[in-house]
Amino acid sequence: MQIPEGKKIYFASDNHLGAPTPEDSLPREKKFVAWLDEVKQDAAAIFLLGDLFDFWMEYRRVVPKGFTRTLGKLAEITDSGIPVYYFVGNHDLWMDGYFEEELNIPVFHRPQEFTFNKTSFFIGHGDGLGPGDNGYKRMKKVFTNPVCKWLFKRLLHPDFGMRIGHYMSVKNKMISGDDDAKFLGEDNEWLVAYCKRKLQEKHRDYFIFGHRHLPLDIQLNDSSKYINLGDWIQYYTYGVFDGNNFELKNY
Template sequence: MLPSPCYIFSDAHLGVARPERERELLAFLRSLRGAAGSLVVNGDLFDFWFEWRSVMPRRAFRVLAALADLRDDGVPVLWMAGNHDCWGGDILREDVGVEFHVGPWEGTLAGWHTRIEHGDGLRPREDRGYRAIRPVLRHPLSVWAFRLLHPDFASRLAHGSSHGSRALGPGDGGVGLRRIAFDTLARDPSLELVVFGHSHARMLDRAEGGGVYANPGAWLDEPTYLRVDEQEIAVLRWNGSAEGDRLHALDRRAEEALRHR
């Protein structure tokens, strides 16, 4: 269970993001101390993340420290593995203290029955090539072999392939993931909220059956995020405060609110 209010952001791609984006993200994370009930990092926080046994990417230090501070304050932090930062391990889980989760997560988020995925590889036709190579990239033997490379060389190699991955992103304005979210809500009437990232397309939309699809967009492009409490889901833009500028919001429908009393 992720307590209310839950803040959600995605796709910061630190390492290639402009310096001001990283400064804004640090300020945002620090503002959540005392304000957030929980936090979800929905993938691709870093443009490249990998853990050697005693080495980690240098650019990660300040952001990971801010996440560790939230955990020290007792704020649950769920980090969903993205396609750029799926190789998380002991540093994230033990030293930072986050719940690093690979694959879909389903549970109660701020009172909503929710399914969260980063969103990579979900489109049936467009993502076939990526789905074919993903098991190879994440196989333990591939991870073991990559760990044998010197971190400087390995990081340069990975950042080169990451650039290609971003250039070949979804490219459909988020329509494909919206369709998958609505299909997911239709198949499981108990679901109230589906959250994706990955598409870099900010969305907040209600399906025909009443369930909601939410995507915070990419922090890399614009510092936007979601705030979810028991009554509403809001898309906010960072303005120096965790309350942010409200861009769009959806209330929980009256009949749904009654069901949860």
């Protein structure tokens, strides 16, 4: 993608709308929608790197109640011709066509590579990557197994299924990531280790992830950086690339 003069690429992650309750998250949702309204003025594209919702499960003809302001604003943005890209996180693994069909937003379940103005980006949510975290990796295989998803949707009424999913998202530490929301030191950051391993295969200028809920800007070598976008719960941080430089900013 060649970024037009005066335009920018925006990145955000980890809003966890609906947590701990829809009422409590409503002010955060309104703040995020206000941000979307501002950045659409000069956005060449917007990347949302997962966990927009604290729990999201799509049945064949049912989607979660709520988040009307966010979904409406995203529809407005894509209808205006600004592309939006979505990467599923560990709280919204179960997206299954709604964003693509209703909002014209491509949804990615694995990290992807992009090039903007000859600058290379490796972009993803970040869960289940790098060394360790074996308990969550096993759990993710179960959650994404087609048979398990089919049984969940067929055996549980959506009202009951959504209640269970929301409870698990808040209470299960392997899913919620509460234990991860502190800096471990560069040598112990597993996403840093993952990025360094990927650099041995191929150069990328920027590795952009969410999931950690921490705004991080770490130099991997002389010409490559790892960026974590933080969250919209405590930090309200986002990334912006103007075609030359990448910055983490606070809203």
